[in-house]
Amino acid sequence: MNRHKPRALSFAGAFICILALAGCSSHEASKVVEFDFQREVMPIFKARCWSCHGPNQQQGGLRLDDKAHALQGGLSGKPLVGKSSDESELLRRVTTDDLAILMPKEGGRLAEQEVETLKHWVKLGTPWPDQIPPSGATEFVTRYGEDLWKRLSVVGHEIKIYLLMFFAIGIGIGDRIRRIPVGDVRWSSGWRNKLWRASQHVSTVLLLVGILSGVLWDIVEFSMRQSAMLASTELKLREAVIPSHSAIPTGTHPQPIRLKGTPQLGGTYYRGNDERNEKLFNGGFYRTATLRVSLIDEEDRDVQIKEPLPGSQLFIRFEIQRASQSTPSLFTDDIMKDVLLTRRTSDQKSPLPTDTPTSLTVIESGERWTAKYRLGDYDNQADAAINGTVYVNTNAKQNGETVIGSTHYGIVYGLRIHNRILMENSELWLGPILVPGNFQPPDPSKITLQEWLDIRPIPEIVGDNSTDPTLLGVPEHLSKGAKLPESVRETK
Numbered sequence: 307m308n309r310h311k312p313r314a315l316s317f318a319g320a321f322i323c324i325l326a327l328a329g330c331s332s333h334e335a336s337k338v339v340e341f342d343f344q345r346e347v348m349p350i351f352k353a354r355c356w357s358c359h360g361p362n363q364q365q366g367g368l369r370l371d372d373k374a375h376a377l378q379g380g381l382s383g384k385p386l387v388g389k390s391s392d393e394s395e396l397l398r399r400v401t402t403d404d405l406a407i408l409m410p411k412e413g414g415r416l417a418e419q420e421v422e423t424l425k426h427w428v429k430l431g432t433p434w435p436d437q438i439p440p441s442g443a444t445e446f447v448t449r450y451g452e453d454l455w456k457r458l459s460v461v462g463h464e465i466k467i468y469l470l471m472f473f474a475i476g477i478g479i480g481d482r483i484r485r486i487p488v489g490d491v492r493w494s495s496g497w498r499n500k501l502w503r504a505s506q507h508v509s510t511v512l513l514l515v516g517i518l519s520g521v522l523w524d525i526v527e528f529s530m531r532q533s534a535m536l537a538s539t540e541l542k543l544r545e546a547v548i549p550s551h552s553a554i555p556t557g558t559h560p561q562p563i564r565l566k567g568t569p570q571l572g573g574t575y576y577r578g579n580d581e582r583n584e585k586l587f588n589g590g591f592y593r594t595a596t597l598r599v600s601l602i603d604e605e606d607r608d609v610q611i612k613e614p615l616p617g618s619q620l621f622i623r624f625e626i627q628r629a630s631q632s633t634p635s636l637f638t639d640d641i642m643k644d645v646l647l648t649r650r651t652s653d654q655k656s657p658l659p660t661d662t663p664t665s666l667t668v669i670e671s672g673e674r675w676t677a678k679y680r681l682g683d684y685d686n687q688a689d690a691a692i693n694g695t696v697y698v699n700t701n702a703k704q705n706g707e708t709v710i711g712s713t714h715y716g717i718v719y720g721l722r723i724h725n726r727i728l729m730e731n732s733e734l735w736l737g738p739i740l741v742p743g744n745f746q747p748p749d750p751s752k753i754t755l756q757e758w759l760d761i762r763p764i765p766e767i768v769g770d771n772s773t774d775p776t777l778l779g780v781p782e783h784l785s786k787g788a789k790l791p792e793s794v795r796e797t798k
Contacts, residue, residue, distance in 0.1 A: 573599060
């Protein structure tokens with residue numbers, strides 16, 4: 307009787323190797339690299355630094371999501387890293403005991419292992435390789451391989467893979483039985499004969515078809531998961547850039563968008579009209595209001611960087627001034643009294659001990675309004691590090707411990723005080739949270755964000771403007787609860 311090697315069983319082994327190959331290759335490759343910046347350092351930057359020094363905002367002028375910007379350092383003028391660990395501004399900030407300059411600002415100190423990783427990175431000369439975008443096919447194979455490796459590492463988690471493996475083993479056994487000679491007495495009758503007859507239909511082609519079908523099935527499922535994740539991520543990004551015109555979402559702390567060229571401490575901002583029509587002045591691109599933000603003490607004295615604090619308390623002063631000839635009915639004292647400054651969000655279940663919601667008060671009726679919000683975390687300390695976001699809400703009402711309204715702006719503050727002097731890495735700026743519905747980047751047919759809010763002066767109305775309330779957006783504001791004063795008559 308001739309004996310044949312069970313070659314089909316070797317296909318089963320090959321199948322298992324094929325499934326794990328992509329994952330294994332990427333897993334083993336990482337061991338060869340002595341230091342992988344993307345795996346070692348970037349996760350620390352992303353988790354602990356990007357909220358203040360990432361793509362959305364760059365406090366102190368420092369940006370850590372991009373190599374060129376990061377190595378330049380921040381507004382202090384000091385480079386992020388030096389020629390040695392002793393000269394590294396990065397290591398100095400994460401290891402210091404000086405609360406005025408300690409980083410990160412939130413979440414406590416970096417873990418000891420994270421600090422050691424950064425020290426090792428600096429010691430190696432801060433290698434930060436340029437990112438070369440992989441081809442679409444390469445990126446897909448890499449992601450699929452890593453995903454498959456993770457799923458296979460959990461025993462019993464990927465049922466279809468194990469079913470396919472048993473199928474391959476079964477085909478291998480069937481192929482071995484098929485090769486038994488016809489005259490073998492042991493397989494000439496009974497259940498063995500039935501099994502032998504059934505095995506005549508088994509072939510390596512069937513094995514390969516089964517393997518390819520299983521792999522294709524898995525790839526299709528992986529692609530569908532990736533598409534769903536991409537759609538979810540895109541939705542989150544869009545919601546972050548174009549928030550809803552409703553109250554602050556429950557369970558979230560919305561982050562304002564930092565405009566290019568935003569002043570370091572306070573400054574003047576110009577709010578533009580978001581209606582576009584040839585019947586409007588300058589096609590609708592004109593200023594509606596001027597906003598001012600500054601840091602002051604209890605005596606309304608300005609607080610400046612690198613200067614001793616004049617008082618014992620700190621306040622954010624926020625001012626709104628109606629632009630010349632902008633629609634009076636949209637800027638009334640009744641409307642402005644419902645503007646509220648607070649650090650609370652709609653999900654705040656307990657009061658913040660240092661937050662006192664503050665309303666606008668009238669400086670000049672129908673023209674100028676201001677609010678003075680106290681930063682209660684500071685009370686004459688010689689050294690302090692305080693930071694947070696004050697939300698500017700319109701149509702706002704305080705209901706118990708929560709504030710309900712539409713969040714238009716966020717005033718971000720990060721103040722470092724040492725020996726009662728405001729340090730150079732302090733900042734205070736205003737950014738939009740609620741942006742107009744017809745702002746949709748990067749569509750060139752829509753208005754840009756800088757046409758709605760900018761640090762550069764937006765043109766004021768000169769001469770006549772349309773009195774059509776619809777073009778001026780009056781009905782939209784009235785639908786939100788704004789009241790048209792009797793002293794103001796809009797021509798229809």
